[in-house]
Amino acid sequence: MKKIEISRRKFLQGSVTLCVYATSSLSSTIDISHTQKNHIENIPYLCNMCRNKCAGFARVVDNKVEKLNPNRYFPKSRNMLCPKGNAGIDALYDRDRLKYPLIRIGKRGDGRYKRVTWDEAYEYIKDKLVTIIDEEKDNRSTIAYCNGEGFNKDEYIKFFGSKMGSANFLDEGSICLNTKLGATQLTIGDVGEMDVAGSDYLIISGANRYESLITPDSVDMIHTKQKLVVLDPRCTVTALKADEYLPLNPGTDLAFCLSMIYIAITEKLYDKKYVKEYFKDFDKLQKHIVENKYTAEWAESKTHIPSKKIEQITKEFFGAKNPLYYLGRRSVWAQNDFQLRRAMVLINALAGSINREGGIIFGKPFVLKEEEINEPFYNASGGRFDLDGIVYGSQKGGSWLNFREKVINKTTPYPVRAMFIRKHNIMQNMPNIAKTKQMLNMMDLVVVLDTMPSDTAMLADVILPECTYLEREDMVVSFNRLEPSLALRNQVIKPLYESRSMQDILKGLGQKLSKPLFEISAKYDEDLQESIKDMGMRKAFKEGGYDFTELYKKSVEDRNKDLIVAQFGKDIYSSLKNKGVWHPYIEEEKELYNDYYEYYPKEKRFYTVKRDYKVNCYLQKLQKSGFDPMPTWHKHYDFVLPQNSFRLITGRYVTSTQTATTNNIMLKEFKEKNYVWINNKVAKNLNINEGDYLVLSSAVDSVVIQAYPTNKIAPQVLWFAHGFGTSSEELTNAYGKGASDNMIIEDKFEKIYGCATMHETNITIRKL
Amino acid sequence: MANYGMAFDYKLCINCHACEVACKEENGIDLGAKNHRLWIQEDGEAEGDFWNLDRDKINFMQMQCQECQDAPCLKACPNGAIYVDNNGIVRLHKERCDLTLACMKACPYEARYIDERNHVTDKCIFCADTRLARGETTTACQITCPAKLRYFGDLDDEESEISKVLRERKHFTLKPELGTKPKLFYLE
Numbered sequence: 010m011k012k013i014e015i016s017r018r019k020f021l022q023g024s025v026t027l028c029v030y031a032t033s034s035l036s037s038t039i040d041i042s043h044t045q046k047n048h049i050e051n052i053p054y055l056c057n058m059c060r061n062k063c064a065g066f067a068r069v070v071d072n073k074v075e076k077l078n079p080n081r082y083f084p085k086s087r088n089m090l091c092p093k094g095n096a097g098i099d100a101l102y103d104r105d106r107l108k109y110p111l112i113r114i115g116k117r118g119d120g121r122y123k124r125v126t127w128d129e130a131y132e133y134i135k136d137k138l139v140t141i142i143d144e145e146k147d148n149r150s151t152i153a154y155c156n157g158e159g160f161n162k163d164e165y166i167k168f169f170g171s172k173m174g175s176a177n178f179l180d181e182g183s184i185c186l187n188t189k190l191g192a193t194q195l196t197i198g199d200v201g202e203m204d205v206a207g208s209d210y211l212i213i214s215g216a217n218r219y220e221s222l223i224t225p226d227s228v229d230m231i232h233t234k235q236k237l238v239v240l241d242p243r244c245t246v247t248a249l250k251a252d253e254y255l256p257l258n259p260g261t262d263l264a265f266c267l268s269m270i271y272i273a274i275t276e277k278l279y280d281k282k283y284v285k286e287y288f289k290d291f292d293k294l295q296k297h298i299v300e301n302k303y304t305a306e307w308a309e310s311k312t313h314i315p316s317k318k319i320e321q322i323t324k325e326f327f328g329a330k331n332p333l334y335y336l337g338r339r340s341v342w343a344q345n346d347f348q349l350r351r352a353m354v355l356i357n358a359l360a361g362s363i364n365r366e367g368g369i370i371f372g373k374p375f376v377l378k379e380e381e382i383n384e385p386f387y388n389a390s391g392g393r394f395d396l397d398g399i400v401y402g403s404q405k406g407g408s409w410l411n412f413r414e415k416v417i418n419k420t421t422p423y424p425v426r427a428m429f430i431r432k433h434n435i436m437q438n439m440p441n442i443a444k445t446k447q448m449l450n451m452m453d454l455v456v457v458l459d460t461m462p463s464d465t466a467m468l469a470d471v472i473l474p475e476c477t478y479l480e481r482e483d484m485v486v487s488f489n490r491l492e493p494s495l496a497l498r499n500q501v502i503k504p505l506y507e508s509r510s511m512q513d514i515l516k517g518l519g520q521k522l523s524k525p526l527f528e529i530s531a532k533y534d535e536d537l538q539e540s541i542k543d544m545g546m547r548k549a550f551k552e553g554g555y556d557f558t559e560l561y562k563k564s565v566e567d568r569n570k571d572l573i574v575a576q577f578g579k580d581i582y583s584s585l586k587n588k589g590v591w592h593p594y595i596e597e598e599k600e601l602y603n604d605y606y607e608y609y610p611k612e613k614r615f616y617t618v619k620r621d622y623k624v625n626c627y628l629q630k631l632q633k634s635g636f637d638p639m640p641t642w643h644k645h646y647d648f649v650l651p652q653n654s655f656r657l658i659t660g661r662y663v664t665s666t667q668t669a670t671t672n673n674i675m676l677k678e679f680k681e682k683n684y685v686w687i688n689n690k691v692a693k694n695l696n697i698n699e700g701d702y703l704v705l706s707s708a709v710d711s712v713v714i715q716a717y718p719t720n721k722i723a724p725q726v727l728w729f730a731h732g733f734g735t736s737s738e739e740l741t742n743a744y745g746k747g748a749s750d751n752m753i754i755e756d757k758f759e760k761i762y763g764c765a766t767m768h769e770t771n772i773t774i775r776k777l
Numbered sequence: 778m779a780n781y782g783m784a785f786d787y788k789l790c791i792n793c794h795a796c797e798v799a800c801k802e803e804n805g806i807d808l809g810a811k812n813h814r815l816w817i818q819e820d821g822e823a824e825g826d827f828w829n830l831d832r833d834k835i836n837f838m839q840m841q842c843q844e845c846q847d848a849p850c851l852k853a854c855p856n857g858a859i860y861v862d863n864n865g866i867v868r869l870h871k872e873r874c875d876l877t878l879a880c881m882k883a884c885p886y887e888a889r890y891i892d893e894r895n896h897v898t899d900k901c902i903f904c905a906d907t908r909l910a911r912g913e914t915t916t917a918c919q920i921t922c923p924a925k926l927r928y929f930g931d932l933d934d935e936e937s938e939i940s941k942v943l944r945e946r947k948h949f950t951l952k953p954e955l956g957t958k959p960k961l962f963y964l965e
Contacts, residue, residue, distance in 0.1 A: 076803055079921055089923040095798035219791040222923070231789055231924045244823060246791055249832050256828055313828065603938055604915065605925040663793045675801065678808055679794050688827060720827050 047071045053080055053589025055486075055498040057478030058093035058100065059666040060159055061224045062486070064589050065090055065097075067479060067501040074098055074479060074501055082590040082598070084492040084608035087228045092664050096675040100460070100477055101505070105672055105741055107462055107474035108506035117450060118468055120738060127507070130471050131521040137454040137470075139525050141426045147389035147533040149174030151426045153412070157181050157433030160483050160498065161511050164560065165431055166405075167382060168515045172557045173526070174387035177395070177425065180406030184439045187403050187762040189340040192350035195401070197363055198622040199371050202490040203333060205229040207367035207616065210329035212238045212322070214262040214353070216337040219247040220663040223338060232605065236329075238322055240265060240314070242658060243686065243728050244721035253322070258648035259656050259726055259768055260343045261312040266334075266352035267642060268308030269323045271298050273359050278327035280361030287624045288358070294626035297639050311647060331367025332360050342658075342768040345646055347761035352640040358624040365617050372490025372615040378576050380568065383554030388534050391423045399763040400634045408763025409439050410756050417447050427454035431511065432475070436464035437668040437735065437749060440765050441709050441756035458514060461672060462739035473514050476504035481512075482565045485573055485585060491616065492609040494592035495577070497569065497585035512565050519557030527555040636761065648725075654771040655687075655727045657707070659750045665732040671743040672735075682747030683730040684717035687774075691725075692718035695776070702777040707753040707770045713777065714748035727772055779931040780865035781903050782844060782960035783916075784939050784948060789924035790837035792817050796918035796927070803907050803917035806899075812890055814901040815841035815918060839927065841901040842867065842888040843951060843959035853883035865932075865960070866905050871897050885952055903929065932960060 051066045056077075063086030068076040077097050081088040110130035115121030125133075138152070145151040154169040156162050157180060169175050182190075190200045205211065206229035218227045230237065239251035242259040257265065273279045274295050284291055305316035305323075312319075326332045334356045340346060354369065362368030394415055395407035402408055415421045428449070435445050449455055449468045457469035460477050483498040504510065509517075527550055530537050540549040550556065563571070573582040577591075584591040592608065599607045632638035650656060664679040665671065685703060697703065701716045705727065714729060722728055733747030755770045800806065800814050821834030848867050851859040858873035859880060874897040881889045881898055892899035903909060904916045919927040930939035947965040950958075 076917075078917075087923070088920075089925075090795060090799070090921045091923065092794040092798040095795055095802055095921060098802060219793070222793065227791075228923045231791065244827075244830055244832070249823070249835055250791060254830065254832060256830070603925045603928055604920060663791075674808060675798055678810055679797075690826070720825065720830065721823055723827055 051078075052501045053497070053499055053587065054479060054501050055160075055483070055496055055589065056086075056090065056094045056097060057158070057160065057498075058091075058097050058670060059222075061086065061222070062159065062488070062496070062498075063090060063094055063224055064496055065094060066589070069501060072502050074101055080589055081604065081606060082588045082595055083488075083496060084225070084494050084592060085488050085496075086224045087232075088604055088606060089224075089228060091222050092679070093666055093670055093673075093676060096670070096673050097477075097479065099673050099675040100670070101479050101502075103461065103672060103674070105462060105739055106460055106477075106506070106508070107466065107472060108508065109474060110507065111472040113470045117455075117470075118446075120467055122472065127509070127517055130473060131517055134454070134456055134471055134518065135521045135525060138427065138522065139529065141453055142526060142529050143532070145389075145423065145426070147387060147530050148391050148423055149387050149389070150176045150391040150393075151424060152429065153177040153179065153425050153427070154429040154431075155179040155406075155433045155435065156431045157438070158431065160478075160486065164484070164515070165511065167560065168519070168557060169429060171382060171384040172519070172554070172559070173522075174385065174390045176390060176393045177412070178406055179395070179409050179412060179433075181433070181438070182403050182406040183408045183410070183758075183763050184341075184765045184767075186338050186340050187406075187764050188347040188759065189336050189338065189350045191401055191403070191762050192347050193336065193354055193369065195628060196351050196354040196625050197358065197369065198625075199620075201363075201369040202372055203335060204367050204370050204491055204616065205333065205335070206233050207491075208233070208331050208333035208362075209235045209367060210238075210326055210332040211235050211335060212240070212326060212333070213247065213251075213335040214240045214265070214337065214349075215342070216335055216340075217241070217245040217247045217660055218335075219250060220245055221339070221661055222663065226335075236325070242723040242726045243660070245660070246663070255314050255318060255322070256723060257312040257314050258723065259658055260345075260646065261648055263345050263349040263352060263640060263646065264303075264308045264311035264642055265314060265319065266349065266356060267298065267301075267303040267640060268305050268319050269326070269356055270294075270352065270359065270640075271303040272305060272320060272323040273327055273356070274298055276324075278324065279359040283361035283363075284359065287363070287622070289623040289625050290627035294355070294639055297641070301642070303642070311642070326356075327360055329360075331365070332362055333357065333367055333369075334362075336369070341759065341762075341764040341766055343646070343766050344757075344759045344769070345643075346759055346764065346766065348637055348640040355624070355626065355640070363624070364620060364622075370491055370616055371618050371620050372493065373618055374490045374493045375487040375495055377485065377487050377495075378572065380560060380572065382559050383552070385530070385554040386536070387530065388536060394421055396763065398760060400631060400636060400761050402763050408758065409435075410758040410765050411763045413439075413444055413448050414756075416451065417444060426452060427456075428452050429456045429458070430465055430469070431458040432460075434459075434463040434465045434668050436468065437751055439756070440751050440754035440767065440770075442749065442752050443710060444756060458511065460508070461669075462737055463668065464735055464737045467737045467739065474506065474508040475514060476508040476510055480504040480508065481510040482569065484565060485569055491614050492592065493615070494590055494608075495573075495581070495585060496590045499586065499589060500566075510565070512561055516558050516561035519561065523555055523557045524550075530555070631761070650725055650771060654773055655725055656768065657705070657750070657754065657770045657772045658726060658728050658768045659731050659754070660728060661730045661732055665730065668732050668735060671732050671746075672740040674742050677742050677746075680730070683714065683733040685714045685748075686717050686719055686722045686728040688722050688724040688726070689718040689720045692716065695774075697774075697776055704775045704777060705748070705753055705772050706775070707755055707772050709755050710752045712748035712752050727774070778863050780933040780960075781929065782865075782932040782939060782962070783903070783919075784928040784942055784962040784964055785839045786924070786926040786928070786964045787836065787838055789926040790817060790839065791924065792819065792837040793923060795921045795923060796839070799917040799921040800901075803904060807892065807894055812892070814899065815839065838963075840886070840888070841961070842884075843886050843957065843961045844903075845957035845959050847956060847958050849883040849885065849955075849957060850880035850889065853879040855879055862905065864903075864905065864909065866902050867900075868902055868905065869897060869899075871895060874898060885955055885957065
């Protein structure tokens with residue numbers, strides 16, 4: 010049993026027990042000579058197998074999707090589809106999909122549901138909501154709602170936030186990248202975009218761009234001949250492919266960054282002209298960094314990276330023409346994450362790599378006009394409480410861990426009694442699953458909109474089956490800043506079974522809920538009572554914006570047409586329908602080599618735009634709140650572990666997107682389950698061999714997982730991939746396979762953005 | 778009519794499996810890791826201690842039928858089921874195959890597997906009965922690859938991209954000592 014994590018083929022070849030119970034696609038059952046007479050279409054669509062939204066063409070034969078191919082016209086995805094994108098067919102035709110509306114008939118979590126009609130499901134939700142909102146005297150914030158999918162998120166917020174009136178919206182931001190977004194925004198006034206393709210020297214801390222693909226970054230790294238330096242406590246594929254791999258202690262990237270800043274300042278390597286023109290409080294930064302003596306020797310003692318190497322990399326970075334320190338994405342590792350991301354932004358700024366080729370660019374994205382809606386005002390609705398104790402926090406999505414903690418401790422200012430959960434597997438996506446379960450069990454109503462019977466869906470009272478991305482048209486989206494484009498997700502086939510698009514689901518809900526909920530407001534809201542007196546019931550309802558279906562008077566297709574034609578014209582609408590994409594140079598695209606294209610001519614790209622901004626070294630608000638105003642190292646950031654403990658870090662395989670793809674029959678065959686990486690020498694000392702079952706225990710829980718001893722991980726570190734260990738028996742391909750990281754990750758969060766810190770859990774191991 | 782071959786800019790591979798999934802989806806290959814027309818083989822290992830890893834010996838190699846011009850499988854088949862089609866691709870008369878497995882044993886590249894549904898041996902045929910049959914000029918693996926490292930085209934056409942890249946860059950074939958004359962090339 011060798012190389013279980015590496016060579017699938019050679020390892021599995023001898024195994025005769027592999028299931029061959031399904032063919033990979035429907036195409037195998039169709040004779041080619043026959044298909045030529047059939048109705049064949051190539052329909053442009055946007056992928057949704059992960060957050061990237063790459064563009065493809067779906068080959069459809071007689072309303073069956075046979076093959077997904079890359080779309081050459083989209084600058085973002087560069088004419089490629091990744092393994093997950095290719096396996097989208099298997100998400101569409103997954104036999105375990107949610108097919109019909111379901112209402113729970115057993116106890117929560119025991120998996121017993123009955124099939125109902127859409128109307129019965131809506132009616133059930135209405136009855137529960139009317140009771141809850143009436144009992145809460147029209148405080149709409151008693152309903153929390155969350156969404157884990159990028160597309161349609163704003164519409165979802167419009168429905169439950171603007172129309173229904175709840176302040177409690179949660180999304181993936183606080184368990185993903187809000188510190189990075191915030192750090193960039195607060196330091197240079199914009200979240201920006203990283204121009205990987207334009208950089209000639211690229212440093213990446215931890216982000217595993219070759220196994221966690223981001224378009225166009227991952228693709229650009231392959232096609233650009235820049236020098237790549239990777240820091241990681243695990244030798245990932247990205248590290249394997251790097252020109253220089255710097256193994257380091259987990260959570261010490263900030264020490265490396267501080268040392269880079271120290272060397273740049275003391276040796277005057279930084280871009281003096283840029284610093285003079287754009288930096289605010291540079292003197293404070295200089296004093297702080299120099300006084301703290303963040304030397305290369307100091308950083309070596311924290312990171313385990315030799316000081317000579319730190320000096321060499323720093324000199325190369327600041328000597329390069331277009332250096333870029335990559336800011337990461339799924340980024341929140343430890344308490345210092347916000348200041349870590351800020352240190353990275355400052356390094357880029359010191360090199361002058363802001364608003365220019367190869368740096369963090371502002372660019373010029375297309376700004377789509379918003380569809381305006383009439384928003385009611387609810388006097389009784391309570392405000393957000395998830396930001397209590399958080400310095401900044403996201404204006405949009407709440408801090409999940411802070412929110413959950415307050416709900417289960419009953420320290421919320423008002424009771425939260427209902428949750429609407431869309432495409433957000435909260436039972437797997439945040440640390441300490443037991444607490445999420447506890448929170449859901451406190452709800453009087455849990456409604457899940459999803460395509461799959463996820464762990465979260467199996468705790469719902471009502472399950473509403475949403476269709477997959479291949480079965481719906483979505484509203485047009487503006488992508489990117491350097492080479493901006495518009496892209497449209499066209500409908501490839503009609504929704505299967507009784508599934509519906511989110512818009513259709515919300516329309517149905519809105520028709521059912523608008524009037525009864527309006528009546529509750531009329532009962533409690535004095536302003537509304539006055540309006541009714543003044544203008545009558547009907548007019549008060551209409552002009553007050555209480556009709557939840559306002560956005561859905563027209564189909565998504567018609568809304569798109571109206572919006573795009575009005576703002577951009579008919580030709581662009583037609584490009585979006587026929588090619589799925591539009592940008593100004595779409596007719597002039599040049600093939601560089603082997604089906605790899607140039608999109609915007611270089612001189613037309615928005616590397617540098619006119620922008621009045623400053624680089625903020627010092628954040629006063631943080632200082633006033635008792636936090637570091639500048640990136641600072643603290644003793645408790647040191648990588649020190651209790652005896653016989655390991656630090657757990659997580660990541661994922663190239664073939665999985667969190668838990669969303671865990672049941673995909675095609676992807677499953679590449680990584681059927683996860684293994685825990687443990688340093689080979691450590692494993693030898695502990696008599697742990699490949700495939701041995703280990704119990705990993707943290708302060709919150711334990712899991713059982715098989716071992717993969719390797720020299721590619723640091724001695725005191727354990728790693729296993731996120732996205733496995735599902736508890737839903739309805740996911741028949743995934744159930745019982747591997748372990749769930751969030752079972753054992755402790756639910757700590759940093760206080761600048763309220764983000765879960767995923768790499769602060771210590772683990773002990775026991776061999777079974 | 779063409780003489781198809783493929784060249785790999787193999788060092789660009791990040792082992793993302795897109796080619797493998799695209800192949801299976803396009804050609805309807807059975808699930809299961811042993812059923813495949815192509816695969817990526819991780820050659821070599823990272824050597825040494827974690828803090829001083831030697832990563833140089835690791836390569837991701839694109840493996841599939843090497844389209845030998847002197848194909849051992851063709852010569853080995855007792856039923857004469859294997860032939861070269863007019864695009865220069867080694868193919869199979871499915872009805873003549875009775876699973877003697879002689880071709881599998883003869884292939885020095887382990888390129889064939891047993892297609893359990895059709896009861897024949899199968900291998901990469903450059904999407905000959907899917908994409909090429911529909912008049913397309915790309916293979917599923919080539920077009921989906923994020924690295925665009927697979928050059929596919931007509932070796933007899935001097936103007937084809939593969940011909941140009943083979944003229945311009947050094948390349949090697951697998952197990953040249955066997956004299957099989959593969960039409961798959963690995964670019965240095």
